Amino acid sequence: MSRSLKIFGKRFVLRLFAVLFLILLLPAAGPVFADPAEVPHEYRIAPVPFTQANIPSGFWKSRIDTAREETIPFSFKKCEENGRVRNFMRAAGTLEGKFEGICCWDDSDVYKVLEGASFLLAIQEDPKLDAYMDDIIAKIAAAQETDGYLYTMRTIYQNAETKDGQVAPPGGLERWSNTGGHELYCLGHLYEAAYAHHLATGKRNLLDIALKSADFICETFGDGKSQNWPPGHQEVEMGLVKLYRLTGEKKYLDLAKHFLDLRGRTEGRTYAPYGPYSQDHKPVVEQDEAVGHAVRACYMYSGIADVAALTGDKAYKEAILRIWKNVVEKKLYVTGGVGARRRGESFGDAYELPNDAAYCETCAQIAAVYWAHRMFLDSGKAEYCDVMEKIMYNALISGISLDGKSFFYPNPLEIPNGDHKRSPWFGCSCCPSNLCRFMPSVSGYLYAVEGDTVYVNLYSNSSVTLDAKVSGQPAKVTLEQKTNYPWDGKIAVSAKTAGRYTLKFRIPAWVRGEAVADGSKLYSFVDPQLPKWTVSVNGTPVDTAKLEDGYLTITRDWKDGDAVDLDVPMTIQRVIADERIxxxxxxxxxxxxxxxxxxxxxxxxxxxxxxxxxxxxxxxxxxxxxxxxxxxxxxxxxxxxxxxxxxxxxxxxxxxxxxxxxxxxxxxxxxxxxxxxxxxxxxxxxxxxxxxxTFLRSIETRGSEGTKHLDLMGDGGVPTDKTRFFPGMHWWPKLGTAEWAEYHFPETMEVEKVRIFWFDDRGFGHCRVPESWRLLYLDAEGKWQPVEGPSGFGTEYFIFNETTFKPVKTKGLRVEMQSQKGWAGGIYEWDVE
Incomplete structure (x- = not known):
């Protein structure tokens, strides 16, 4: 499908019609305020739609362009190549064959890329992209069963005449039989994609699929109904909330809350709780610690925040605040990363924040931004935007390459052996597809509004026209922002609308002397001296002594062209951690x-x-x-x-x-x-x-062509557990070859014994102990000579192989080895005595 690579235009042209029928629109990441039913409760503060905030240049502009030109076309192509699109065709019966893929949530990748592409359509006309998306949506519609059920893995399996060779869905043939799985998770992403697509295009083709599905699960799930259990992987809660906002159908909000209320409870459920991994160990109103799978957790915390705002549930708000404090005070990386453990992709215990083993799944960082943004919308406190900014500039965008075509799943803070590279795709590709929907939405995080008050939360070259009260009356407020942030702290904001209103500028935590955010002492600066920051309006200094929840507030009768100049010096800070880490x-x-x-x-x-x-x-x-x-x-x-x-x-x-x-x-x-x-x-x-x-690691080492990780050869490290991979020097992928490695000493040394622990990664890779080897020394004339009287050249697995020989005075030693046929060789450790 060649056109999937060439479906985007080149310049931004705002589609004004996309905002004429919207009161408020959020990016994929946050709640969207399009409330035809005028719901009785809402967030205190409304975000400004990304369609109303344009980023013309700078740091985030280049990343949005990369998403448009590379990441989203590339991801559509991968969804086709890897069978994710074909799975919908097989479920529809228009293509024969078994389910393609290894993950029972592969449907969601298509939905997430569609969502990201929808955001692009909202800010840029692109008929080719629009038509291509319609083609995929038609395939999704054909795959949906008549009652609204939509999950390709199970439908393909159900429809197969013979089950031989088919990919059996988790839990077996019956619908909803794998309660801890992803049937509802995939639907959540469908609902979010449908919401974005409808608002971007005005079309109902994807929305009708989503509403048919949502009506079906509303009929299926609930007290006294055939199914009554919460999703194993949270996400559908946020999707249901968006459908509620769009349609005013309260049953969608009610089901989202019902799913949350079921967590941690046993009464009335058709299946037992899943435990801490899925945050199902306590009722949500009793939870006070971030536990379990970090993506599931942050999606759930975002859903709790949504439901709390839309229902006015104080117990929900109190619970989510407790959990937030637990994270920022005990479980947050200095990069803003969340989710310390590889096992279970989960939060660890308090202060359990390893660096080399840090997991910090890219999806979890995106989900944490969603959560942080919601916390701000409910409170108006800068501390949440401080954490959001930290994640966005560090832990999150680490997950995608600069060219937008390779990705990290985990984002560690330390690499001991240099084996970590981004991958162009994954069998489990949740992170690339999540980045597709996040990157085009960044402008939706810059501003927010509350009555006559405009919040400037993130700093970026931008222009925005938003709905606010001016001199007590509804009006449009236009602002322009110019800056080279995050490289320069000089920010110029020009007010283009005359009248009385308030501008609130977030003064970042790092300017206020906080390494994380107010109230968190998890990290601190070595030098507590604060940089002197300034603000002026039309050249007249503004008093900076008093901040309100981390914001500098300026209320005045603005004139068209009034200029606010904010200067937050970017000094180099040394950061230290709480001793308990x-x-x-x-x-x-x-x-x-x-x-x-x-x-x-x-x-x-x-x-x-x-x-x-x-x-x-x-x-x-x-x-x-x-x-x-x-x-x-x-x-x-x-x-x-x-x-x-x-x-x-x-x-x-x-x-x-x-x-x-x-x-x-x-x-x-x-x-x-x-x-x-x-x-x-x-x-x-x-x-x-x-x-x-070590001495041997500090000296010069050399190896034959293709030697990998030569500096590990004398670092003192050897494996102690055969069931765990341990890094070492090796020659893979050279198989059955003769190779060599050398030590060169700074001064002449007398040597009489060496010990070699051969690199053998059986069970993990293609390196084995060698077929044979010998040892040579560098003579006085600079020539390599075999040692005399060697006691043997052992090739035993998982032990040191020792050889003694007639003492030599030399400035160098050389190992020459022959790999086994069909295998590569290597050395964990080479000791010299």
Missing amino acids: AADRGKVALQRGPIVFCVEQQDVNTKSLYSLRLDDSAKISEKWEPELLGGVMTLTGTACEYYMAPTKNDPKTMQVTQRPVSFRAIPYYAWAHREARQMAVWLNREESAVQPL
């Missing part, structure tokens, strides 16, 4: 403005980032590098490298030695765009945290 003790992170930085090994001359220490007194400078990683601000300085070296009096005795090394730090979001090597957000601050280089 074990992984960060004795360490420091670097931040400038909202951007958290990291160091990649290629930007410092060391074999291990763990051997470095950054002293508090070390000067750090900033530099704009337009040719690096799409244009980034970098931080440079000098760290101290610790390594083991022989003492002068006894070469066999080692001592810790130090040397200065220059380093460069880049924005965390931009890591892994070059050679895959070590990366760290947290650098050693105290000597107790430093891991000095």
Whole structure:
């Protein structure tokens, strides 16, 4: 389907009709206020639709353009190539074959990409994209069963004449038999996509599918009905709320609340609770800690916030506030990331925030933005936007490459061995498709309105025309914002509407001396001195002494052209963590403005980032590098490298030695765009945290062509558990080849024994112990000679293979090995005595 690659126009042309019939429209991420039924309760503050806020240039503009030109066409193409679109055709009976894919939630990927494409249609005319989407929607409509049921995996299986070779849906043949699964989850994404598509185009083709489905589940689920259990994976709650806002049908809101009310309860349910993994361990009004699968959790917390706002349920609001505090005070990464554990893709215990094992699934970061935005809409407090900004500039966009065509599923804060790269797609592709719907919606987070008050929440080049009260009367307020944020803290806002109203400017937490947000001491700045920030109107300074919930408030009779100049200096901050975060003790992170930085090994001359220490007194400078990683601000300085070296009096005795090394730090979001090597957000601050280089790791090493991770050969690390993968130096994918590795000593050393622990990743990869090997030394003439009298050249698995030989004085050793036929070789550890 070639046109899926060329379905977008080149310039933004706002579709004004898309906003004429809307009161308020939110991006995919947030609740949308299009209330034909004039619901009795709502959020205190209304977001400004992304269709009304245009980003003409700058940081976010380039990412929106990338989504339009690359990510969404690429994702549509992948949905076709990997069978996600064909599954709808098979469910409709128009194509034979079994379900394609490995995940029972694959339908949702199509829905999410459709949602993102709908946002693009709302801000840019594109007949080709519109027609292509209609074609996919027609396939979805054909796959829907007559009563409204829609889930391709089960329908394909049900309709198959023979079940042999078919992909059986979880739980078996019967509908709703896998309660912890994704039938309802997929429908939630369908409803959100249908909502966005209808508002963007005015069409009902996808909306009618969604309403037919929603009516069906309203008939199916509830007290006294055939099914009465909450979704295993939350999402449908937010989708039902959007359908309620669009149609005014209260049954959709009632079912969303019913699903939430069922969690943690046993009475009246047709199936037992799922436990903490799915946040089903307590009633939601009794929950006070973020637990379980992080994406499910943040989707649920967003749904609770929606239902609380639309019903006025105070118990819901109190519960969601307790859980929020638990996260920002005990479970949030310095990048804004959430979801520490790989196992269960879940939140960990309080202060359980490992760096190398950090999971921080990209979907969880998107869901956390949804949640944070809702918390702001209900409170008007900047602390929620502070966290939202931290996530968006760091943990979230780390999940997508700069070219928009490769993705991270997890987003760790530390890579010990340089094996982490973005992937062009996944068998479980929830993260790429979620990014499709998030990136085009960013402008919807910039502004919000409450009566005569306009909130400026995020800073970006933008223009906006919004509905507010001016001099007590409904009117349109137009603002223009110019800035080079997040690289520069100078922000110029021009008011284009005359009259009396209020502008509230969020003063970021990092300007107010908070490393996270008000009330959270999880992280703090080493230097508590606050940068001096200023605000002026038409050149006249404004008193900055008093802030209201993190906002500077300016109320005046504005004139067309009045200029507000806000200057929030972006100083380089050293960040330290609460001592209860074990992984960060004795360490420091670097931040400038909202951007958290990291160091990649290629930007410092060391074999291990763990051997470095950054002293508090070390000067750090900033530099704009337009040719690096799409244009980034970098931080440079000098760290101290610790390594083991022989003492002068006894070469066999080692001592810790130090040397200065220059380093460069880049924005965390931009890591892994070059050679895959070590990366760290947290650098050693105290000597107790430093891991000095072993002598063998500090010296020069060489290897035959294609050698991977040569610097691991003498790092002292060997596996202790055969059931877990352990990294090492290797020559994969070279199979059955002769290879070599060398140590080169800085001074002549006497050597009489070596021990080698061969890299063998059986059960995980294609490396095995070698077929044979030998040891050579460098003679006085610089030639390699075999050692004399070797005790043997062992090739045993999972142990050190030791060989002794006639002592030699040499400046180098060389291992030559022959890999087994059909296998690669490698070395975990090579010790020398």
